[in-house]
Amino acid sequence: MAKDFDVLVIGAGPGGYIAAIRAAQLGFSVGCVERWRTPKGEPALGGTCLNVGCIPSKALLESSENYERVLHKFAEHGIAAERVTVDLAKMLARKDRIVARMTSGIATLFKKNKIEWLRGHGRFASGGNPLRVEVTGEEGVQTVEARHVIVATGSKPRHLPGIEVDQVVIADNEGALSFDSVPKRLGVIGAGVIGLELGSVWRRLGAQVTLLEALPEFLPAADEAISKEAWKLFTREQGLDIRLGVKILQVERNGRTVVVEYEDDKGRQSLGVDRLIVSVGRVPNTDGLGLEAVGLSTDARGFIEVDQYCRTRVPNVYAIGDVVRGPMLAHKAEDEGIMVAERIAGQAGHVNYDAIPWVIYTAPEIAWVGKTEQQLQQEGVEYRSGRFPFSINGRALGQGEPAGFVKILAHAQTDRVLGVHILGAHASELISEAAMALEFSASAEDIARVCHPHPSLSEVVREAALAVDKRALNM
Numbered sequence: 010m011a012k013d014f015d016v017l018v019i020g021a022g023p024g025g026y027i028a029a030i031r032a033a034q035l036g037f038s039v040g041c042v043e044r045w046r047t048p049k050g051e052p053a054l055g056g057t058c059l060n061v062g063c064i065p066s067k068a069l070l071e072s073s074e075n076y077e078r079v080l081h082k083f084a085e086h087g088i089a090a091e092r093v094t095v096d097l098a099k100m101l102a103r104k105d106r107i108v109a110r111m112t113s114g115i116a117t118l119f120k121k122n123k124i125e126w127l128r129g130h131g132r133f134a135s136g137g138n139p140l141r142v143e144v145t146g147e148e149g150v151q152t153v154e155a156r157h158v159i160v161a162t163g164s165k166p167r168h169l170p171g172i173e174v175d176q177v178v179i180a181d182n183e184g185a186l187s188f189d190s191v192p193k194r195l196g197v198i199g200a201g202v203i204g205l206e207l208g209s210v211w212r213r214l215g216a217q218v219t220l221l222e223a224l225p226e227f228l229p230a231a232d233e234a235i236s237k238e239a240w241k242l243f244t245r246e247q248g249l250d251i252r253l254g255v256k257i258l259q260v261e262r263n264g265r266t267v268v269v270e271y272e273d274d275k276g277r278q279s280l281g282v283d284r285l286i287v288s289v290g291r292v293p294n295t296d297g298l299g300l301e302a303v304g305l306s307t308d309a310r311g312f313i314e315v316d317q318y319c320r321t322r323v324p325n326v327y328a329i330g331d332v333v334r335g336p337m338l339a340h341k342a343e344d345e346g347i348m349v350a351e352r353i354a355g356q357a358g359h360v361n362y363d364a365i366p367w368v369i370y371t372a373p374e375i376a377w378v379g380k381t382e383q384q385l386q387q388e389g390v391e392y393r394s395g396r397f398p399f400s401i402n403g404r405a406l407g408q409g410e411p412a413g414f415v416k417i418l419a420h421a422q423t424d425r426v427l428g429v430h431i432l433g434a435h436a437s438e439l440i441s442e443a444a445m446a447l448e449f450s451a452s453a454e455d456i457a458r459v460c461h462p463h464p465s466l467s468e469v470v471r472e473a474a475l476a477v478d479k480r481a482l483n484m
């Protein structure tokens with residue numbers, strides 16, 4: 010007899026594994042289909058985020074930042090270090106250990122919550138209630154039944170036609186997290202989130218990094234004041250060579266060199282590099298999923314269509330995370346997973362898509378939540394703006410992190426916080442306070458009246474809130 014579940018989740022990335030745990034907490038019998046294998050061929054949970062995304066990239070960020078601190082920042086503390094070297098194999102092994110610990114942690118959580126991990130590729134076999142899903146794994150094909158299916162199959166890197174990714178010399182995020190030596194010259198196609206984060210990692214480890222970006226503007230999704238200041242820091246102070254408005258013409262291997270031919274406003278150009286990262290966005294993963302068997306299809310961009318509650322057109326099929334519209338972020342996928350599990354249980358789970366924070370883990374970090382000043386202008390919303398720099402905050406100076414600022418946008422009449430934008434050390438931590446302010450419909454004055462610890466970076470958030478009313482205290 011076929012195994013049957015109340016809820017079957019396809020995909021165990023942050024969307025899928027969190028949906029499975031929440032559904033189990035709510036009393037459902039839950040199965041989760043996951044096909045991921047590590048480079049050693051071992052099955053693993055955690056999806057893109059834990060295996061080749063958020064977690065390994067942040068491990069390398071920290072290692073490379075430590076190296077840069079020793080080389081360039083320790084001296085002003087009176088700490089001298091000689092003959093500093095990088096053992097890249099050890100650095101990568103540390104990253105791999107963190108990944109293994111995190112992914113095996115999910116396996117433990119599955120056991121604790123009595124979630125059955127079905128190892129293999131999941132594919133819809135037929136619709137109706139129960140739905141039938143075929144799982145193709147090492148032991149062959151098994152068919153399972155479920156009253157509800159949550160599709161959480163995530164995304165994969167978008168590749169460019171004519172550029173063969175071998176993950177050794179020309180890599181997407183997967184290879185770029187495992188280069189076995191520091192390239193002398195590193196090229197990156199796409200100056201988006203991955204390009205900036207991983208480009209910065211390899212720059213700090215010694216590579217000369219050139220980013221080739223199709224758009225004429227730098228980081229257009231961020232508030233303009235932030236992207237302008239970040240541009241100055243990344244290009245002038247850190248030496249990232251970012252070329253905007255380029256059109257890639259062709260990429261060729263010439264011996265050990267990769268030659269990228271491109272065009273910009275100066276005409277045809279050629280760039281020779283030792284390794285190349287292609288980071289031009291990601292595409293939803295629906296290959297071999299059998300959507301047609303349940304009467305579903307994808308939209309023009311390949312996403313599964315859903316409403317604000319992640320419901321598809323088929324009543325007992327839901328889709329969450331990178332495979333549906335909205336930002337491709339792990340915390341967005343998680344929150345959708347919680348929402349769907351709760352709605353299946355008849356609860357009122359919801360996601361506030363207007364309060365999802367963004368973080369770019371460069372150094373300093375960039376983080377924001379809510380509207381940018383440019384969006385408010387386009388929408389004709391009247392606003393007031395307050396801004397405060399880290400350079401006059403005692404904790405930031407003590408940490409040697411004076412770069413950047415916090416900018417708060419609040420409604421001109423009601424003072425309600427509409428957007429918070431941060432460029433600075435630990436912006437990823439500071440932005441949570443802002444996300445909470447947005448969720449609770451706080452005013453800038455509310456933030457300003459909250460007692461913030463001294464000395465702390467969070468005082469800059471408070472001062473920016475005071476600055477909305479032109480009454481910052483320390484400036």
Ligand code: FAD
Binds near residue numbers: 023055059062064
């Ligand atoms: P995924 O994590 O992609 O998981 C989908 C899972 O489904 C995979 O394990 C896949 O094997 C499985 N699957 C697919 N199809 C099938 C099938 N038919 N049968 C069985 N299994 C299947 N986001 C952040 O918020 N913060 C960050 O710092 C961050 N850093 C990132 C860094 C990098 C280098 C990359 C590439 C991404 C990063 N992201 C980050 C984005 C984040 O990883 C994704 O938004 C997140 O993983 C999406 O979660 P998901 O559950 O939708 O999909």
Ligand code: NAI
Binds near residue numbers: 222
């Ligand atoms: P991205 O969308 O952030 O950036 C891709 C960049 O490539 C864009 O600037 C785009 O204009 C450019 N581009 C596209 N085609 C090009 C071409 N032919 N030539 C030159 N440039 C081209 O995508 P990225 O960096 O690949 O990351 C994918 C997604 O993963 C992100 O959108 C984000 O959702 C997620 N992510 C999130 C992180 C975080 O939260 N800190 C970190 C890394 C990834």
